[in-house]
Amino acid sequence: MSTQLTTPVNRQSVSALSQSKGEPAWLEGVRTKGAELAETLEWPTPEKVRISRWNLTAVGSHKAQAAIASVDELPEALRGLAGQSPAGLVVQRNSARVLHQLTPELAAKGVIFTDLETAAREHGDLVQQYLFQAIPQDENKLTALQSAIWSGGIFLYVPKNVEVELPLQALFYSDDAEATFAPRVLLVADSHSSVTYVDNVVSTYGESAQPITKQSIVEVIVKPGAHVRYATVHNMHDNLIDLTIRRAVVENDGRIEWIIGDLHDGHTLSDTQSLLKGNGSTSDAKVISIGSKTQQMSLTTGAVHFGRNTESDMVTRAVMKDGATAIINGITKIEKGATKSNGQQTEKVLMLSPKARGDANPILLIDEDDVKAGHAASVGQVNPEQIYYLMSRGIAKKDAERLIIYGFLAPVVTEIPIEPVREQLQRLLERKLEG
Amino acid sequence: MATHFKIDGLKAAIEGKEILKGINLEIKGGEVHAIMGPNGTGKSTLASALMGHPKYEVTEGHVELDGEALLEMGVDERARAGLFLAMQYPSEITGVTNSDFLRSAINARREEGKEISLIKFIRLMEGKMKELEMNTEFMHRYLNEGFSGGEKKRNEILQMMMLDPKIVVLDEIDSGLDIDALRIVSNGVNAMRSEDRGFLIITHYQRLLNYIKPDFVHVMMQGRIVKSGGPELAERLENEGYDWVKEELGIVDETVGQV
Numbered sequence: 001m002s003t004q005l006t007t008p009v010n011r012q013s014v015s016a017l018s019q020s021k022g023e024p025a026w027l028e029g030v031r032t033k034g035a036e037l038a039e040t041l042e043w044p045t046p047e048k049v050r051i052s053r054w055n056l057t058a059v060g061s062h063k064a065q066a067a068i069a070s071v072d073e074l075p076e077a078l079r080g081l082a083g084q085s086p087a088g089l090v091v092q093r094n095s096a097r098v099l100h101q102l103t104p105e106l107a108a109k110g111v112i113f114t115d116l117e118t119a120a121r122e123h124g125d126l127v128q129q130y131l132f133q134a135i136p137q138d139e140n141k142l143t144a145l146q147s148a149i150w151s152g153g154i155f156l157y158v159p160k161n162v163e164v165e166l167p168l169q170a171l172f173y174s175d176d177a178e179a180t181f182a183p184r185v186l187l188v189a190d191s192h193s194s195v196t197y198v199d200n201v202v203s204t205y206g207e208s209a210q211p212i213t214k215q216s217i218v219e220v221i222v223k224p225g226a227h228v229r230y231a232t233v234h235n236m237h238d239n240l241i242d243l244t245i246r247r248a249v250v251e252n253d254g255r256i257e258w259i260i261g262d263l264h265d266g267h268t269l270s271d272t273q274s275l276l277k278g279n280g281s282t283s284d285a286k287v288i289s290i291g292s293k294t295q296q297m298s299l300t301t302g303a304v305h306f307g308r309n310t311e312s313d314m315v316t317r318a319v320m321k322d323g324a325t326a327i328i329n330g331i332t333k334i335e336k337g338a339t340k341s342n343g344q345q346t347e348k349v350l351m352l353s354p355k356a357r358g359d360a361n362p363i364l365l366i367d368e369d370d371v372k373a374g375h376a377a378s379v380g381q382v383n384p385e386q387i388y389y390l391m392s393r394g395i396a397k398k399d400a401e402r403l404i405i406y407g408f409l410a411p412v413v414t415e416i417p418i419e420p421v422r423e424q425l426q427r428l429l430e431r432k433l434e435g
Numbered sequence: 436m437a438t439h440f441k442i443d444g445l446k447a448a449i450e451g452k453e454i455l456k457g458i459n460l461e462i463k464g465g466e467v468h469a470i471m472g473p474n475g476t477g478k479s480t481l482a483s484a485l486m487g488h489p490k491y492e493v494t495e496g497h498v499e500l501d502g503e504a505l506l507e508m509g510v511d512e513r514a515r516a517g518l519f520l521a522m523q524y525p526s527e528i529t530g531v532t533n534s535d536f537l538r539s540a541i542n543a544r545r546e547e548g549k550e551i552s553l554i555k556f557i558r559l560m561e562g563k564m565k566e567l568e569m570n571t572e573f574m575h576r577y578l579n580e581g582f583s584g585g586e587k588k589r590n591e592i593l594q595m596m597m598l599d600p601k602i603v604v605l606d607e608i609d610s611g612l613d614i615d616a617l618r619i620v621s622n623g624v625n626a627m628r629s630e631d632r633g634f635l636i637i638t639h640y641q642r643l644l645n646y647i648k649p650d651f652v653h654v655m656m657q658g659r660i661v662k663s664g665g666p667e668l669a670e671r672l673e674n675e676g677y678d679w680v681k682e683e684l685g686i687v688d689e690t691v692g693q694v
């Protein structure tokens with residue numbers, strides 16, 4: 001059967017791996033179910049990007065990694081990405097966690113911040129309670145397969161009323177294209193808690209590494225009155241296909257903020273949605289992306305309004321160079337009964353090359369009358385009048401273009417509330433734009 | 436060497452339509468020249484052709500700034516050579532702050548490694564903004580974005596003051612300015628008058644020339660300078676309009692490039 005061939009793992013292989021790692025029986029059950037589901041389900045079908053044509057089956061195999069004692073043992077290029085003394089840090093190298101730190105103060109308050117594998121062993125009830133609550137295991141082939149093969153990952157639980165001031169950080173890096181790279185993130189912010197989580201997803205291969213597909217699933221549960229800020233910056237080599245699905249379930253008066261830097265060099269599926277279940281819940285998403293060479297990207301932000309008085313705002317800005325393609329979808333869905341809700345979205349694409357392609361697709365699906373919804377989308381080139389104006393002040397053409405390109409991204413970049421993330425993004429933007 | 440600017444037989448076309456039909460004009464350091472003329476007679480086209488706007492094709496003529504052939508230079512080179520054009524309709528540029536823009540413009544005139552320090556730049560900019568009675572908040576605003584008509588004009592003059600050009604072309608710098616702003620902007624221009632700077636001021640109104648006293652006044656029609664004189668010419672135009680000039684020269688339609 002053809003579907004069989006497209007599935008790189010099976011029931012037996014995931015079960016054997018789970019047992020060899022000494023995972024709890026329930027988790028082994030989850031994985032084998034995922035492997036079975038993956039055999040019959042189809043890959044996601046985002047607008048105008050046939051991801052099924054990508055080489056999605058090279059997911060590598062599990063490899064154990066030796067733990068390190070501190071950030072100092074990381075490769076030099078990565079040290080700066082671990083944050084300056086964050087409140088908590090988890091580092092994952094390929095398939096496994098290699099470093100874990102959490103301040104005793106936070107631990108004493110009941111904050112759990114560790115890799116998801118450890119959490120599955122030590123906090124099995126909590127993990128089982130929330131796993132798949134935002135993204136069902138059987139949604140498609142990707143969600144199923146990821147549930148079977150994930151390793152490492154993050155589990156964050158913030159108890160009721162606990163406010164975590166400093167960002168908790170994670171660093172996921174791949175330096176071996178034969179090893180599975182499939183982190184799974186589960187964040188739970190209990191009632192009236194607040195937390196900022198930042199991760200960097202990078203690769204550090206030598207010259208030419210073989211193709212590999214990274215599958216990640218991020219689930220965020222925002223309980224009533226809680227506030228979660230989630231920032232992530234992806235920046236990997238072009239041999240790697242990045243498939244990432246992020247989804248938050250937001251209860252009454254909860255708030256989720258997404259900050260996403262899709263600065264990866266390879267094919268990218270990046271799908272970020274907020275399910276505004278509770279009344280008064282809100283979501284804010286900011287996405288920055290740069291496409292270069294021949295990479296294809298499908299970037300989606302979405303907000304589904306179920307509760308009354310819910311608000312969502314989504315902004316995506318992408319700069320497309322060379323022969324890159326990006327299909328940028330914004331989906332605002334307002335369900336019947338979500339009265340007084342407000343959903344806004346903007347997608348803007350700046351094209352730097354005639355061979356690049358950028359589509360902005362705003363989609364509004366509104367089933368309730370008493371709401372506000374708006375969208376703005378544009379695809380354009382650098383305006384020659386603006387170049388002329390800057391040059392008329394003595395600025396050379398190349399510098400004028402740079403000012404305008406950075407200016408295009410600036411309204412989103414400057415709004416990023418976490419300074420180190422903003423700076424890291426700025427650095428990568430420069431690298432990818434100049435490169 | 437004292438500034439010397441010379442336009443010689445300049446012809447320019449846009450989309451194949453000839454708009455400038457041979458302009459001759461000489462401006463020396465210290466002089467203020469005013470160009471007046473009805474709408475659509477080629478005044479802004481002259482300004483744009485001098486600056487090197489890509490849409491305007493120079494078909495004939497020669498322009499020299501201090502012995503250098505201006506028309507051979509790129510737009511940015513002309514600016515660095517000392518030409519400044521305060522535009523009738525300045526562009527808005529989102530995401531680029533006024534201060535980042537001006538700092539880039541100043542540094543473009545300096546060698547690498549000799550860029551102006553941030554402190555020095557801010558002091559300079561704040562000082563000039565004070566002279567123009569601009570709120571320093573405008574430093575951090577995106578370039579011209581959401582500026583009122585008058586604020587844009589003031590911002591053009593701010594740029595002129597900071598870039599210290601040799602030849603300044605002001606295209607309708609007075610349009611959209613209220614009475615106070617007109618005085619402030621004029622004071623800014625007057626403060627810049629010097630022996631090594633020449634001005635070419637395009638305006639429709641004598642009012643501006645009450646503040647900035649011109650040495651020469653030129654009338655433009657049909658893409659040519661059809662009459663030149665002293666400040667009294669501007670006064671007569673203000674009082675009597677253009678009909679007498681047209682009559683004198685036998686011009687029926689003063690515009691250019693119209694079908």
Ligand SMILES: Nc1ncnc2c1ncn2[C@@H]1O[C@H](COP(=O)(O)OP(=O)(O)OP(=O)(O)O)[C@@H](O)[C@H]1O
Binds near residue numbers: 472475
């Ligand atoms: N970009 C352009 N495209 C097409 N026609 C143009 C363009 N720029 C100028 N023209 C035409 O050239 C002629 C002269 O225009 P110009 O702007 O130089 O006039 P002006 O003397 O500055 O007028 P005003 O006093 O109204 O500012 C007009 O007929 C105008 O329509």
Ligand SMILES: [Mg+2]
Binds near residue numbers: 479480523606
């Ligand atoms: Mg004009």
